[in-house]
Amino acid sequence: MKRTLLSLLFLSGITSLSISAQTQLSGADDGIGYTLEECIDYALDHNIALRQAELAIENSLVGLNQSKANVLPSANGQFGLNSNFGRNIDPFSNDIVTQSISTNSMGVGANMLLYNGYRLKNTIARSTLDLEASRMDLAAQRNNISLQIAVAYLNVISSKEMINVAEKNIEVTRLQLERTQKMVEAGSLAETNLFNLNAQLANDELSLVNSQNQFETSILTLKQAMNLTDNRRFDVGKINVPEPDLQLYPESPQQVYEAAINYLPEIKAAEIREEMALKNIQIAKAVGLPSVSANVSWGTAFSTAAKNLVPNGFDTQTVSATTVFDGQTVPFTIDFQQPAFTQENIPYFSQLGNNQSMNAGISMQIPIFNGFNKKYQMQSAKIQQMQSELTTENTLLGIRQNIDQAYINMQNAAKAYSANLVQVDALQKAFVAAESSYNAGASNFVDYNLAKTNLDRAQANLIQAKYDYIFRIKILDFYQNKPLEL
Known part of the structure; x- marks a missing residue:
């Protein structure tokens, strides 16, 4: 599931999350566990790439202030002392x-x-657009980091559920072992059944260890995504994630796309850079004016x-x-x-x-001849304009393709989740029947163990399908600037 969700994350490349910034984590210190909002806030406050982007914005602001100051008069004073001899x-x-x-x-x-030739005026306008584009780039980075944390957080919750399933399986096996022990002592069953159940218990305990290891790995992944490097006790909050609704997603891919192009900072940044390219052309024209x-x-x-x-x-x-x-x-x-x-x-x-x-x-x-400076600056500015237009077109195309793919993935995940629900329900009934038959001595351990193994595998698959489906729904929600809620 981890690889699947991360692959989708890099495929989508977009998200949004509006939350207040926090610099302190308070969850696990009081035994409650960190909330998703706390994890995202901490990651946003401690991400080095974001801090570099914020410095880039400050640098763009300095450039804007400098271009505005260039309109002001320049004044200089001079003071000289000289001595001449002879x-x-x-x-x-x-x-x-x-x-x-x-x-x-x-x-x-x-x-x-x-x-x-309005060169200074257009330079100020270009610097203003550059500052706004940098802010859009920062917003896009914040969204991507927020979704990355959400993926890691969902993996932790999924791992926790896998631990719960493994613990319940051990409990079921131990109860069956106690019953079998009594039946063996009563002479109703052969002692080999005890050996088989002890082996089954060992397998269940191994599954629990594997689930716990996966949980520790997912915790480490989340901490690394947050840039949390201290050794504090770390856990996520207890969240009762409801079963996802299998009803048809309310928006169509076209509706999702129309909402995305009006919201996504990547698109706004590309459109702003198109405007910057036009300003560069106007600045180049001014080279040939008095x-x-x-x-x-x-x-x-x-x-x-x-x-x-x-x-x-x-x-x-x-x-x-x-x-x-x-x-x-x-x-x-x-x-x-x-x-x-x-x-x-x-x-x-x-x-x-x-x-x-x-x-x-x-x-x-009055410029008369300047080595074709205006000519080549105009050519370069027009090429930059065409490049910016292609960048915007490519961004829009990529967003549309990602939305179409995300929608198909969501539908496939819904089908997989629905099929897993049916399978678990059927295997649960089959296991109950196999357990009753085994306890009555009407079936052997092989039939009982096969039913239990199939049910355990189906329950694990159901957990993965559940969170895969939830995440793919959230992908489409993020394209429409809907808040992240678990």
């Missing part, structure tokens, strides 16, 4: 000087993209070479000249008075205030 150019007078000059410059600039930016900047500077000229009286300057008088060259001098100045350093903050400059402007960049 032959230099005075940055204020542009004179060539031979002296050491120290300069200090600072400024702030801001730039804002006004238009780039981009417009606005910018503004402010700056100032200080230099040790900057000096102020301070008036310092007047200087007399004598200029020699000549003139011609009566054919004679006559030399003479002329005294000129001109203002005198002295140089003094300009204070640091005064220079910063005096040397301020501002700039504002708008620039446009």
